[in-house]
Amino acid sequence: MKIVLKYIINNIKDRKMRTAVMLLSIILSTTLLFVSLSIGESYSEAQKKMSRGMAGNAELSISLKSNIQDTKNLITTDVISRFSSIRHVVGIVETGALYKKDGYYENFDMIAADLTELSKINKPRLVNGGEITNFTGNIIILPERFTSKFDIEESDPFVIWINGKEYEFVVGPIAAYDTIFLRHTRGTNALVPLETLSAILGSGDGYNRLLIEPAQGLETSDLQAELNEKLPEQYTVSRIVNETQVEASAREKSLPFFLISFFSLTMSVFIIFSSYKVITLERLPVLGTFRSIGATKRTVKNILMLESFVYGGLGSLLGILIGPTILQLLLNGISNTLSQGVDIPMIISPINIIIPCAVTIFVSVLSAILPIKRASKLPVKDIILGTVEEKTVSRRKLIMMGVVVFVLSIILPCIGQCMAEKVLFLSGGLSITGLLVATIILIPIFVSGISSILERIYGATLGNEGRLAARNMRGNKNINQNITLLFISISAIIAIATVGNFIQVYIGDVFKGAKLDGFTQAPMTHQFVKKISQLDGVDEILPVHVLNNQISLDGSKLTCVECTEDIAEYADMFAMTYENERDRKQIEEVFKDGRNILMSSDCMKRLNIKVGDTVLLSLGSKSYQYFVLGSYKIRFTNKEAIIPSYCATEDFGVHNYGIVAYTSCKPDAVMVQIRDLFGNKNHWSRTVEEFNNDALGTINAFFQPMRNLTWFILILATVGIINNLLINHIQKRRTIAMYKSIGMSDSQNIIMTIIESLSVGLIGALIAMIVSWLEIRTIFLVAGPRISIRPELKLSTFLIAGALGICITLIGSVVPIIKNKNMKLVEELKFD
């Protein structure tokens, strides 16, 4: 055993180049897998953090029922003092305020709490990294996103209106758009001293609500039940976020990261497998020597397996050690954006450490077993004499197998579309895997065909070196391996970039395809809406009644129900699509003819309701049966259902409108008039352009890690390809030496290597562009039923990724060129 270990250690030590290449492959693969898995989880966590907004660690909120609360009748912390199952409680005083600058009106929420208590559930973070001190008097702390928008600096005077009265504050240290300033909904939070806001509002020791963090180990639902049971009737206890909804939303937004993990896994397996194949073949003579001196098949197998295990173990350990540093860099970037934006928590779960380690060790050992198993069946004489020939699968069989898998992978998601959602997802996964596998199978055949064409083209344009370079690609396993790795890398980048961009547009540009140019949200009377319609520049308006957290459906409270008189106009205005678009005409015809309800797909799923069902809508003591006419998908607001306006008025006594959307060729001018119309009254009015610009800041912060990760993948792909080129160089050294021995000069070698690399890059890029288009098609076919807009594929993304791949291959050819120049011909040629 000792001698075996010594042999293995010496092997690793002596063959520095090979050891470096092998370890690099495994480290890269482990790190890539670790980072892609962890970043997805961290991103999900960030999504949850954003959904929680200012609540931080708090899970529950206690407030007085809306019909009871007024400024003189607030909640105090005394009501929960007897509950031992509460870890932290923070009383929040809040009010709406209005800021005016250069004719621009900005509504925001003013928050005040005991700073020490607040810090326990959600500590405010300052841009300069310091602590909030001397937080008394008329100081106001604003997030950087707000101050940069209005060009406000620390110590500037800050005049605002609260309930129509003017107050002057002084801007304190600027806060990051994070922790208590983070909002799930649009708008801005500002933090002021508790005593200041209490004095302005006259709230004394009372709060608008209490934020509760349950004791450690206690289920939130248990605490909520206990509070509901024991608190007096006038209090309402609600969950701060709907975990299921947040999880679902985070999962949806994490799709690019899932894709990244999928491609990372494929790349990892391929990089490791190709590296091991090389070293095991290289080791065949040693294997023969061992066998010739009496080692059993088992002993030889164990030696090689142990060595693979050492490589796998060492590489994965190093990969995991490097992983967290890279993850941190990707999550927060190395620039100072961290101080200004959302601090995305780094989540390193044991499973995300175990999976990459297990995968790399498993693939390392498996990659070693397959060639060893094959080698162990070979006659000892052949191994010793080096007369082992690689078994080749018939070309016809390969073509048939590849084409069948390829075609099946293309049609599978189309078939899956007619099946249940789970089957559709499964068919999507199989389709992407199948596309990759089929392409890997077909690459040698494709390369062989295309190299014949290139042989003629290069022969005519680049002379014999070109002809030889093209010819040399035919039946060349190294070249096929390189093209395969390149294609996987490029298609990964294209797919990730396209899906990532799509999700960014999907989340960010919620009005894509919508008719409206601007909207305003506030309680508005019929007369007020009429005034809006008469404003200069307004073409069309659509007033909508809004019922937030008021209507119950079969006993379940709906977050938001909207009511419209014209569902067709509503659909156009807000880019609403029906789950079954074929029913559009029928729905739009009959919607207003009775108690009909349209429900969002998610809400129907949540409440287990189907089209055609009859549901009971209730508000207070009034309850009416509604017919479920259809389901829809919409990205603007979280509305769960839509009912006809007249029903809302007659059944539930709703008169004021909540939203007015408008179309105009000069939306900015209309917006100024609308803001003037509101004066000092609270409202939320935005043009679509303004809204998107506001949203962009947050979305950019959240998508930065994904962009960073795409670059990281590109870097890894580069290193992987260069690594592969080095492995190829080890394999090809003898061939180059043979060429040199019959008269190939260094300059001819350079020309041939460059032509070869360029061709490899071109072929790899071409295959990647085609396959990634098919992969993206599959992804969107699978995601189709869940999304309401059609994705746009940018040709530039495909071309840029392809060009990058070609550049990487060209860069990667530099090392072999240098190495070949210094080659010791005799050493390479003398021994077989």
Add this chain to the structure above:
Amino acid sequence: MNKYAIEAKNIIKDYMIGNVVNHVLRNVSIGIMPGEFSVVMGSSGSGKSTLLYVLGGLDNPTSGNVLMNGRDISQFDDTKRSIMRRKDIGFIFQFYNLIPNLNVEENILLPVLLDGKKIGNYKKQLKELLEIVNLTNKCNHKPHELSGGQQQRVAIARALINNPSIIFADEPTGNLDSKTGTSILSILKEINYEKNKTILMVTHSKEAAQYGNRMIYVRDGIVG
């Protein structure tokens, strides 16, 4: 005008093994006449193969000069050496050294392609060489589809395609059985005799050595 096809003058070749200097060739001077079939013999590690590689320009001497057809190849840069290898000499190795993914015909024509010539002009030579090495019916086969003897015959044809004046052979029969080895040596003899090629062959086999018309013994890096 130099009378030798190949001339070595005071060749010294040292290798470093760790910190120890290994003197492989010690002040070797030798001349090979045009048309000679010289056989270099010596025990294992005597330096015979190193001498062949130095004379053939695949390796550089530590000191001394090698003249090929009167030109000092030790002064050649890579380009000149490469041109020399593809035009003036042909190499035959023990392990054939054929390009695995090229077929017989393509392997034979490689030096022509590297020389920038049109392979169409070499159809006649190719046919003739395939007949000499008796591989006419194997021209589309890949190396792995051939026996060791057939592969070595491809290597011989490749060495001759550009009609070089000198052929270097390093243990050309070392990897072959005696019957096949004999056929390879016969071909080399035929080439030497009928085409008047200068051949320098390294071998440790006395039987193989009998095919040459001059013996050069190397012992401990010295030509005896």
